[in-house]
Amino acid sequence: GQGGGTAAAPQGTAGAKAGVLHVLASIDLEHLDPARNYVTSSMDVGRLIYRTLTTNAAAPGPAGGEIVPDLATDLGTPTDGARTWTFTLKEGVKFEDGRPITSKDIKYGVERTFAPEFPEGPPYARMWLRGGDTYKGPLNGEGLKSIETPDDRTIVFRLNRPVADFGSAVSMPFFAPVPKDKEAGVAYDNRPFSSGPYKIEKFEPKKRIELVRNEHWDRSTDTVRKGLPDRIVIDLNLDPAVIDQRMIAGQGEDANAVQFEPIGAASVAQVLTNPALKERLVTGESINTRFLSLNTSRKPLDQVKVRQAIAYALDKEALRTVRGGPIAGDIATALLPPAIPGHRKEDPYPADVAKAKALLAEAGFASGIDLVLDAPATPGGKAQGEAIQASLGRAGIRVKINEISSSAFWSTVGNASQQHDLVIDGWTPDWTGASTYLPNVLDGRFIVKQGNQNRAHYDSTEVNKRFDEIAAMTDAAAAATAYGELATRIMRDAPVVPFLWDKSAFLTGGNVTGAYGHVAFVGRVDLATVGLKSAR
Amino acid sequence: MIVYLLKRLGAAAAILLVICALTFTIFYIAPDDPAQKACGKACTPERIEQIRDQLGLDTPIPEQFASYVRGIFAGRTYGTGSTAVECPFPCLGFSFQTNVPVQELLVSRLPVSASIAVGAAVLWLLVGVGAGVLAALRKGSWWDRTAMGAALGGISLPIYLTALVLQYLLVVVFEVLPYPRAVGLLEDPAGWFASMLMPWIALAALYAGMYARLTRTELIGVLSQNFVRTARAKGLPERTVVRRHALRPTLTPIVTVFGMDLGALLGGALITESVFGLPGVGKLAADAINSSDQPVILGVTLFAAAFIVFANVVVDLLYAVLDPRIRLGAS
Amino acid sequence: MLMALGAPLITALTGQSPTEFHPEAIDPALGGLPKGPWGGISAEHPLGVEPATGRDVLARVVWGARLSLLISLLATLLATTIGTVLGLVAGFQGGWADMVIGRLMDLLMSFPSLIFMIALMSVAPDGNRELMLVAVLGLFGWPYIGRIVRGQAMALAGREFVEAARVLGATRRAILFREVLPNLTGPILVVATLSIPGYIATEAGLSFLGVGVRPPTPSWGQMIASAVPWYAADPVYFLVPGLFLLVTVLAFNVVGDALGDLR
Amino acid sequence: MTPLLEAEGLVKRFPMRHPLTRRVTGHLTAVDGVSLTVRRGETLGLVGESGCGKSSTARLITRLAEPTGGTIRFDGRDITTMGEATLRPVRRDLQMIFQDPFSSLNPRMTVEAILSAPFRYQGLKPEPGQIAELLRRVGLRPEHAERLPHQFSGGQAQRIGIARALALHPKLVVCDEPVSALDVSVQAQILNLLRDLQEEFELSYVFIAHDLGAVRQVCGRIAVMYLGTVVEIADRDELFAHPAHPYTAALLAAVPIPDPRIERARPRVVLSGDLPSPANPPSGCPFRTRCPRAAERCALERPTLAEGAPGHRVACHFPLDTSLGLSRDGARRAGPRPAKGAP
Amino acid sequence: MTLLDVKDLRVSFGETRAVDGLSFSLERGRVLGLVGESGCGKSVTSLAVMGLLNGATTSGEIWFDGQELLGSDRRAVRRLRGDRLAMIFQDPLSSLNPYYPVGFQIAEAYRAHRRTSRKQARAIVVRMLDRVGIPEAERRARDYPHQFSGGMRQRVMIAMALCLEPELIIADEPTTALDVTVQAQILALLDTLRAEYGTAVLLITHDLGVVAGTADEVVVMYGGRAVERGEVHALFEDPREPYTRRLLAAVPRIDRPVPDRLETL
Numbered sequence A: 001g002q003g004g005g006t007a008a009a010p011q012g013t014a015g016a017k018a019g020v021l022h023v024l025a026s027i028d029l030e031h032l033d034p035a036r037n038y039v040t041s042s043m044d045v046g047r048l049i050y051r052t053l054t055t056n057a058a059a060p061g062p063a064g065g066e067i068v069p070d071l072a073t074d075l076g077t078p079t080d081g082a083r084t085w086t087f088t089l090k091e092g093v094k095f096e097d098g099r100p101i102t103s104k105d106i107k108y109g110v111e112r113t114f115a116p117e118f119p120e121g122p123p124y125a126r127m128w129l130r131g132g133d134t135y136k137g138p139l140n141g142e143g144l145k146s147i148e149t150p151d152d153r154t155i156v157f158r159l160n161r162p163v164a165d166f167g168s169a170v171s172m173p174f175f176a177p178v179p180k181d182k183e184a185g186v187a188y189d190n191r192p193f194s195s196g197p198y199k200i201e202k203f204e205p206k207k208r209i210e211l212v213r214n215e216h217w218d219r220s221t222d223t224v225r226k227g228l229p230d231r232i233v234i235d236l237n238l239d240p241a242v243i244d245q246r247m248i249a250g251q252g253e254d255a256n257a258v259q260f261e262p263i264g265a266a267s268v269a270q271v272l273t274n275p276a277l278k279e280r281l282v283t284g285e286s287i288n289t290r291f292l293s294l295n296t297s298r299k300p301l302d303q304v305k306v307r308q309a310i311a312y313a314l315d316k317e318a319l320r321t322v323r324g325g326p327i328a329g330d331i332a333t334a335l336l337p338p339a340i341p342g343h344r345k346e347d348p349y350p351a352d353v354a355k356a357k358a359l360l361a362e363a364g365f366a367s368g369i370d371l372v373l374d375a376p377a378t379p380g381g382k383a384q385g386e387a388i389q390a391s392l393g394r395a396g397i398r399v400k401i402n403e404i405s406s407s408a409f410w411s412t413v414g415n416a417s418q419q420h421d422l423v424i425d426g427w428t429p430d431w432t433g434a435s436t437y438l439p440n441v442l443d444g445r446f447i448v449k450q451g452n453q454n455r456a457h458y459d460s461t462e463v464n465k466r467f468d469e470i471a472a473m474t475d476a477a478a479a480a481t482a483y484g485e486l487a488t489r490i491m492r493d494a495p496v497v498p499f500l501w502d503k504s505a506f507l508t509g510g511n512v513t514g515a516y517g518h519v520a521f522v523g524r525v526d527l528a529t530v531g532l533k534s535a536r
Numbered sequence B: 001m002i003v004y005l006l007k008r009l010g011a012a013a014a015i016l017l018v019i020c021a022l023t024f025t026i027f028y029i030a031p032d033d034p035a036q037k038a039c040g041k042a043c044t045p046e047r048i049e050q051i052r053d054q055l056g057l058d059t060p061i062p063e064q065f066a067s068y069v070r071g072i073f074a075g076r077t078y079g080t081g082s083t084a085v086e087c088p089f090p091c092l093g094f095s096f097q098t099n100v101p102v103q104e105l106l107v108s109r110l111p112v113s114a115s116i117a118v119g120a121a122v123l124w125l126l127v128g129v130g131a132g133v134l135a136a137l138r139k140g141s142w143w144d145r146t147a148m149g150a151a152l153g154g155i156s157l158p159i160y161l162t163a164l165v166l167q168y169l170l171v172v173v174f175e176v177l178p179y180p181r182a183v184g185l186l187e188d189p190a191g192w193f194a195s196m197l198m199p200w201i202a203l204a205a206l207y208a209g210m211y212a213r214l215t216r217t218e219l220i221g222v223l224s225q226n227f228v229r230t231a232r233a234k235g236l237p238e239r240t241v242v243r244r245h246a247l248r249p250t251l252t253p254i255v256t257v258f259g260m261d262l263g264a265l266l267g268g269a270l271i272t273e274s275v276f277g278l279p280g281v282g283k284l285a286a287d288a289i290n291s292s293d294q295p296v297i298l299g300v301t302l303f304a305a306a307f308i309v310f311a312n313v314v315v316d317l318l319y320a321v322l323d324p325r326i327r328l329g330a331s
Numbered sequence C: 001m002l003m004a005l006g007a008p009l010i011t012a013l014t015g016q017s018p019t020e021f022h023p024e025a026i027d028p029a030l031g032g033l034p035k036g037p038w039g040g041i042s043a044e045h046p047l048g049v050e051p052a053t054g055r056d057v058l059a060r061v062v063w064g065a066r067l068s069l070l071i072s073l074l075a076t077l078l079a080t081t082i083g084t085v086l087g088l089v090a091g092f093q094g095g096w097a098d099m100v101i102g103r104l105m106d107l108l109m110s111f112p113s114l115i116f117m118i119a120l121m122s123v124a125p126d127g128n129r130e131l132m133l134v135a136v137l138g139l140f141g142w143p144y145i146g147r148i149v150r151g152q153a154m155a156l157a158g159r160e161f162v163e164a165a166r167v168l169g170a171t172r173r174a175i176l177f178r179e180v181l182p183n184l185t186g187p188i189l190v191v192a193t194l195s196i197p198g199y200i201a202t203e204a205g206l207s208f209l210g211v212g213v214r215p216p217t218p219s220w221g222q223m224i225a226s227a228v229p230w231y232a233a234d235p236v237y238f239l240v241p242g243l244f245l246l247v248t249v250l251a252f253n254v255v256g257d258a259l260g261d262l263r
Numbered sequence D: 001m002t003p004l005l006e007a008e009g010l011v012k013r014f015p016m017r018h019p020l021t022r023r024v025t026g027h028l029t030a031v032d033g034v035s036l037t038v039r040r041g042e043t044l045g046l047v048g049e050s051g052c053g054k055s056s057t058a059r060l061i062t063r064l065a066e067p068t069g070g071t072i073r074f075d076g077r078d079i080t081t082m083g084e085a086t087l088r089p090v091r092r093d094l095q096m097i098f099q100d101p102f103s104s105l106n107p108r109m110t111v112e113a114i115l116s117a118p119f120r121y122q123g124l125k126p127e128p129g130q131i132a133e134l135l136r137r138v139g140l141r142p143e144h145a146e147r148l149p150h151q152f153s154g155g156q157a158q159r160i161g162i163a164r165a166l167a168l169h170p171k172l173v174v175c176d177e178p179v180s181a182l183d184v185s186v187q188a189q190i191l192n193l194l195r196d197l198q199e200e201f202e203l204s205y206v207f208i209a210h211d212l213g214a215v216r217q218v219c220g221r222i223a224v225m226y227l228g229t230v231v232e233i234a235d236r237d238e239l240f241a242h243p244a245h246p247y248t249a250a251l252l253a254a255v256p257i258p259d260p261r262i263e264r265a266r267p268r269v270v271l272s273g274d275l276p277s278p279a280n281p282p283s284g285c286p287f288r289t290r291c292p293r294a295a296e297r298c299a300l301e302r303p304t305l306a307e308g309a310p311g312h313r314v315a316c317h318f319p320l321d322t323s324l325g326l327s328r329d330g331a332r333r334a335g336p337r338p339a340k341g342a343p
Numbered sequence E: 001m002t003l004l005d006v007k008d009l010r011v012s013f014g015e016t017r018a019v020d021g022l023s024f025s026l027e028r029g030r031v032l033g034l035v036g037e038s039g040c041g042k043s044v045t046s047l048a049v050m051g052l053l054n055g056a057t058t059s060g061e062i063w064f065d066g067q068e069l070l071g072s073d074r075r076a077v078r079r080l081r082g083d084r085l086a087m088i089f090q091d092p093l094s095s096l097n098p099y100y101p102v103g104f105q106i107a108e109a110y111r112a113h114r115r116t117s118r119k120q121a122r123a124i125v126v127r128m129l130d131r132v133g134i135p136e137a138e139r140r141a142r143d144y145p146h147q148f149s150g151g152m153r154q155r156v157m158i159a160m161a162l163c164l165e166p167e168l169i170i171a172d173e174p175t176t177a178l179d180v181t182v183q184a185q186i187l188a189l190l191d192t193l194r195a196e197y198g199t200a201v202l203l204i205t206h207d208l209g210v211v212a213g214t215a216d217e218v219v220v221m222y223g224g225r226a227v228e229r230g231e232v233h234a235l236f237e238d239p240r241e242p243y244t245r246r247l248l249a250a251v252p253r254i255d256r257p258v259p260d261r262l263e264t265l
């Protein structure tokens, strides 16, 4: 991209094993309990506190998408046609109190995710593990039989279907170890027990979390994390503009700070026109795609021509501009972003207002249509909403913006009875690949009344069938190509209009080294590798 | 007096109860399901059901309200079994978005708000009352007109405008101050002062204007009173006349207004704290509103209301203490 | 005021709509910064353009003035009407009515109104936001006027001309509205005028905090809120609505002040 | 013929509240069993010191205040408990003039509006020229009708108040200190005017004042009030010639006479102590705390208003007047008693 | 010996002339009555003598014991005030500061001119309160003005004025707000104390009766100037000016037969 900065290699060189790293975040950490940690920001922080069987490599660019062993010695051994997966734990891995991490702790951690109290995690365990459909978690004392721990270092998962990329799935936080005696129900969220390089010293939700070094973390067992600073202090819920300006000024402690979220559009000009600042700008890639979901269950969006008209009319450039311009990412022309295997270079709906009008007229709406857009009630949501409103307006599509409080946004648009015509939508796969993306948002059989993710309500028998066929493939490359073809096929129906493949650009303090944007965390800084040049 | 105090506190409690009930009802009959809001992003019907159960949303509203009020005095436990969360006395609710009892959030935010409020109050009292006194003593002079013009300007300044202009000038352009951040007074007094200076000025600009005008009007009124003439007739030096005989009666209404303003200020620090990104009670409220964390909104509203109501009681008592006519009753 | 009424005219003159995007006036590569100095001020856009969208600031400011003033004037009207009627009744009738109304005023004034208004607006059903703002502002604003009217009415109720009217056989209504109210128009006018800027500022504050009117309708508070992140990169964008707001509020304060001095 | 006004045992009690707590701390008896009659065409004077209940009595008679006890008969009808609506026609005959000429005129109304208010509130319309005639009658000019009250002097304003009271040709006018706020010269004009009008309109007055000179000038009969009660009532000349109550005597003695020779020759009567609070009146005779003749009986027994000489009634156990049973110069013998602490 | 000599005093507030060429003089130990109708400039005159007029243009001369006051510097006049020149005002309630106990307010007057300890000042306060006839002076000194009746407050004012034994007391309508019986008490008190201290009094009143009973000399004011002045007996018996005559005739007197009509001006 044109963003500038260094995307190729982590910034700087070796950092000191000391100092206090500051992280300035404009958001709150949703959940740190590994059973509930399923948003990229919390996962980034979670990676400091707990280890999983495997994890993403610490590398900039698409290389970060590679899965490498973490607590396990390898990426797991599939048997029984990828229906049984066996992992062996490394030796010398320990919790924060010095006790060794055993396979039972991992088993307990996974079992917890079945408890209805912790619904936020991904559905894979429930979907794949045998008996997972009826299991209600360990809180009432019951265990899950399909996870076996023949000894303290071996763990065996028995699945109800072949899962080729199970080795990637276990990189998710819910495969982190949790000692049974530390169980605290929902309160575990505030103080998860550490198996990683840092433990929580103090956590004030929405305000600040302070991490200190976990003395029992053994550097030699961890090939991914660097564990450089003595302390990491994350300030939460700061004003984004204030963070930008503080990072630009870089005074005092802020020289030891990194910014957690991408810089705002308003700060872009200041940074790009100042070479000294550009030095400190880091860009990261991501596998996030932003799209506009068109609710095909509502008239007149049930007509493909109307949807195509929207796809032609949407001014993606304006949308990108309100998000910060080229630095915010590349304009999306297809469903799959370039970093995901199977991506195809294509642009079925180039911007063309005249064509949009013609299509609308063909569909019988020469005088235009009225639609309601669901947008989060945030400054960004509002700006995007207005951009959509203005650009569709050129084609005679009158859009009314329905602002939804940001916390209730996903549950509202996931509720079929509360969702309107258009939704500002998007998706990040759980790991690099289309398998946790396309089926999640476009498989018609996953449409549910509440907590729905297929917000286009797109249900094509042909496409659904193809999803099943690809899922059964064991050859990863073939599956990727097949997903790419299917994406092209889906876009002919235009249930969604992709408009942006995110990138992230953030500033680091002058004393910070080793910072790069990680693809798994939407291009956010990989906290596990950042250090300070000198400990002041 | 004791009986009166008890009665006043009783009335205050009644007002708080009504405020609590109103706020409670508004949130719980709002079109959005509180459970859905507490549920967050990855929400399943089961989870919603569970939260409903924990929050006791299935019981009738009066009953929910009763358990809320009971919780304030006795603490309460939300939910049962493994999902149970403890919310100790004085339980103002439990934030399911952050997993923390509301009162804990409040307590952790209070120092910042108190720093802002108290510092700003000191500043505006010094500037406002000082300017008002000088203007009253030199009524009609160049100074009077300038000060009153400035006061009117100060009153007209929206806080966020002052705040941002200050930040732009002092931090961005001239770089004389750092960006405000939450620093404890004890940890780093200099940093605390530097961080608080702009919020103080922003808030104080508004109130100083009001107090300057109030002081001026009051003092001019008092100076025309017969007893001031008497004091002069005694041959007291003008300084003593002003200080002892005019200022004291002038300060009584100012002190009472001040009490109310300070009470309302904690609730109103919202904009200042939001603009400067300082994690105080106001910011807590703003964030809670943004993320629809209803227990927190309810708790902050109640807390702020309690502060106002309490300040009003104190003000009334203060008035009585300051004014012998009330303290000792009519002849 | 003129500006608010003339909003359609001004926008017709400049040929700019408050909602139209002007991608040519901004530089996407710099995050949407307006091209040219001073926030993109040009002959076409006399007060510059909005960063990231290129919308005309003048058009937005004048349309925003319309909305801000409309809302605050209606809120003032509402608060003044309720405050006057209830204040009169409380101050004049005394006793039971005074107690009930007094308690109600105490109650409303004990609300941390800004927090509560925001909360209320944020949970309020999606309807006419403008009317809702008026209602909320009026609801929390009337006690301040009511208290003043009550005090004045109480003072007037003890005046001998009220007794004189009673001796002449005037009804309670006649006394309230023929004898007492005309004597209150002065103070009411002053208080009302002085409360307008408060409402303008509060409306802007609510919009500033994101619970005001819905986009794309411009309002000053919203404009300022969206200008906040830009204050360092494009201070003009922030200063224009800010100064308009300041000047308007100041103007109302000065007028109210002058009215108060006149009496 | 029945008297025009008969008030029987009027009582008015006010609750006293603590200024802060608003709690009722006691009761203040402003009027404590006052009985008065006003005959047609006569002027009854009501004198007494500040706070003795004169205005309260006036407000009871005109039904501006609700009596706590007692009855009021006006023109043969009991008006004590009449509702506002039934009372309205009665009000035409029962008018009032107030103390403060400015406060009693609505500052927002022109004289024209003020003088047409009596008609309007009674559902009538003034005939053309009637208002000009009223103005002329009280010594103002018709062109004054356009002015607002603040454009008049105190005496002129009081004339407007009088014109308003007379607009509907009432039978009784209650004048509550109509001249207290005025200078002597203006006061004289108003007193003259009131007398002229009385003849012309066949009015009866209840004339309240604390100035004995003014009361003497206009009243036929005079009632002296002290601490909410009438202590003495008699025809004017009788009262001034033979005051029977020690209080009346002290009051008369205290009125300064604008003649140095007479004034300096008079023995000074200085009552000791202060007026007791009506909230906490003394037992028995209310005047006993300051009375030079007070005896034990006075503390125990409250004297009632008893008729001595015909038409002269006094509430005292030991009245002064010989014709009422005691020596006439009693007051002089007993007093003056110097104020406590004074040499 | 002349204590106070006012020569051609003129005071105006902007356009309005409140006092317009007034002259009079007062001997030590004598009482001068200044009478006139409302607004004739009596209070303004008294304030001018005290140097308490604000925002007025003043001309003429005011000689006090050989010292010209209008031309003197403010400090010097202030030192005289309260010490040798004291004043009693009409409304004793509003003239006392509601926020301080009366004892404090009297002591303050004393300590403004005499160096004494608090304790000594308190003793003087108690003695003065006792002198003006306030029972339980020791305890009452700690009470606030609102706890006193009207007559008592005026006694407090007198105590305050007399505590430094001034040579001149200006009493501006000292009894107008009081009832006749209380007025009699206060006038008697003033008279006794005046005789005892040998203080001269400038007695301002609109009540001719009060003047007749108290003053040695009288000045009748009208429209800011003196229309007549003279020894009290002479003036009342044989008023020269028609204005004075009419003024006297307008007062309803209780010692003469009731006239049919009162004289008016």
Ligand SMILES: Nc1ncnc2c1ncn2[C@@H]1O[C@H](COP(=O)(O)OP(=O)(O)OP(=O)(O)O)[C@@H](O)[C@H]1O
Residues within 6 Å of the ligand: D014, D015, D028, D029, D030, D048, D049, D050, D051, D052, D053, D054, D055, D056, D057, D210, D278
């Ligand atoms: N509305 C009221 N509430 C309480 N007390 C009252 C009220 N009106 C009068 N009083 C008290 O009742 C007593 C009698 O008052 P009233 O006004 O009748 O006296 P007055 O003789 O007219 O005195 P003045 O000469 O001062 O007019 C006074 O002590 C007064 O304080």
Ligand SMILES: Nc1ncnc2c1ncn2[C@@H]1O[C@H](COP(=O)(O)OP(=O)(O)OP(=O)(O)O)[C@@H](O)[C@H]1O
Residues within 6 Å of the ligand: E013, E016, E017, E018, E036, E037, E038, E039, E040, E041, E042, E043, E044, E045, E206
């Ligand atoms: N501060 C002032 N500003 C303007 N005019 C004033 C001021 N003080 C007094 N006057 C005017 O000066 C004139 C004389 O007033 P002054 O108070 O001396 O009258 P007075 O004789 O004391 O009357 P009263 O008997 O009512 O007390 C009046 O016309 C008054 O309006």
Ligand SMILES: [Mg+2]
Residues within 6 Å of the ligand: D054, D055, D056, D176, D177
């Ligand atoms: Mg009265």
Ligand SMILES: [Mg+2]
Residues within 6 Å of the ligand: E042, E043, E044, E172, E173
């Ligand atoms: Mg005077």
Ligand code: NI
Residues within 6 Å of the ligand: D285, D287, D288, D291, D294, D298, D303, D316, D317, D318
């Ligand atoms: Ni007796």
